[in-house]
Amino acid sequence: MSGQPVPNAPSGPSGPPVPARGPHVACIMDGNGRWAKRRGLPRTAGHTAGEEALAATVRAASARGVGHLTVFGFSTENWVRPPAEVRHILALHRKLFGRIEELNQNNVRVNWIGRPFDEPGSRTPRNVQKGIQEAIDDTKANTGMVLTVAFDYGSRAEITRAARLAAAAGAPSVAAIDRAMYDPSLPPVDVLVRTSGETRISNFMLWQSARARVYFTDVAWPDFGARQLDEALALVVATRA
Ligand code: FPP
Numbered sequence: 001m002s003g004q005p006v007p008n009a010p011s012g013p014s015g016p017p018v019p020a021r022g023p024h025v026a027c028i029m030d031g032n033g034r035w036a037k038r039r040g041l042p043r044t045a046g047h048t049a050g051e052e053a054l055a056a057t058v059r060a061a062s063a064r065g066v067g068h069l070t071v072f073g074f075s076t077e078n079w080v081r082p083p084a085e086v087r088h089i090l091a092l093h094r095k096l097f098g099r100i101e102e103l104n105q106n107n108v109r110v111n112w113i114g115r116p117f118d119e120p121g122s123r124t125p126r127n128v129q130k131g132i133q134e135a136i137d138d139t140k141a142n143t144g145m146v147l148t149v150a151f152d153y154g155s156r157a158e159i160t161r162a163a164r165l166a167a168a169a170g171a172p173s174v175a176a177i178d179r180a181m182y183d184p185s186l187p188p189v190d191v192l193v194r195t196s197g198e199t200r201i202s203n204f205m206l207w208q209s210a211r212a213r214v215y216f217t218d219v220a221w222p223d224f225g226a227r228q229l230d231e232a233l234a235l236v237v238a239t240r241a
Pocket of ligand 1: 032034054071096149
């Protein structure tokens with residue numbers, strides 16, 4: 001994607017006017033397992049509830065004019081979880097990517113970042129690749145919020161790859177590394193959200209969050225709702241005021 005025009009970037013003085021986009025919210029959706037354990041349920045039930053919470057958050061964020069919502073769906077480290085749990089989380093990704101009607105109703109465009117499928121060692125199954133690609137294709141005409149799912153994603157791997165590509169193209173610079181990120185059209189993160197009482201960044205969007213505000217909440221991801229989203233967005237408003 002490197003070298004492509006950056007969608008949503010402000011145009012130059014002679015270019016067409018580009019509507020200002022709302023803030024970029026990035027979420028580390030933590031606490032599904034603990035949410036389930038507290039209820040005497042299997043961990044998979046927590047992930048299922050987490051997918052529902054994500055769908056509700058997409059609707060709420062879109063209604064509030066959020067420009068980008070980027071979520072940590074599956075990390076490069078998550079492959080070591082028990083195979084049944086991995087299968088369940090992958091099936092939930094296919095469920096989310098299958099919500100085309102709802103996404104289109106909300107004018108949401110689907111996007112993905114992560115280890116490229118054609119990179120040696122990529123473990124993303126074909127059916128997940130297909131689900132991601134179909135959701136991207138079926139929502140590409142939407143002009144509202146961009147929902148980016150980070151799948152098989154790790155930020156240090158992304159930065160390392162970008163630095164390598166930038167160095168191969170000449171002297172590396174911040175701008176050259178920007179252009180070599182998995183999706184260079186993603187704007188900087190305005191507010192980084194982490195649920196469930198953990199106050200760690202866990203290798204998510206490190207480069208893009210260089211100037212982000214951070215919102216931590218004790219609420220587990222399946223219970224994340226409009227109230228927490230509004231609290232996170234209030235940090236952005238406070239910064240811009
Ligand atoms: C962290 O909870 C969550 C994950 C590793 C997976 C995130 C997946 C979802 C929210 C399901 C739906 C998402 C998409 C994109 C379809 P955890 O298992 O680490 O919880 P714990 O820390 O309480 O054990």
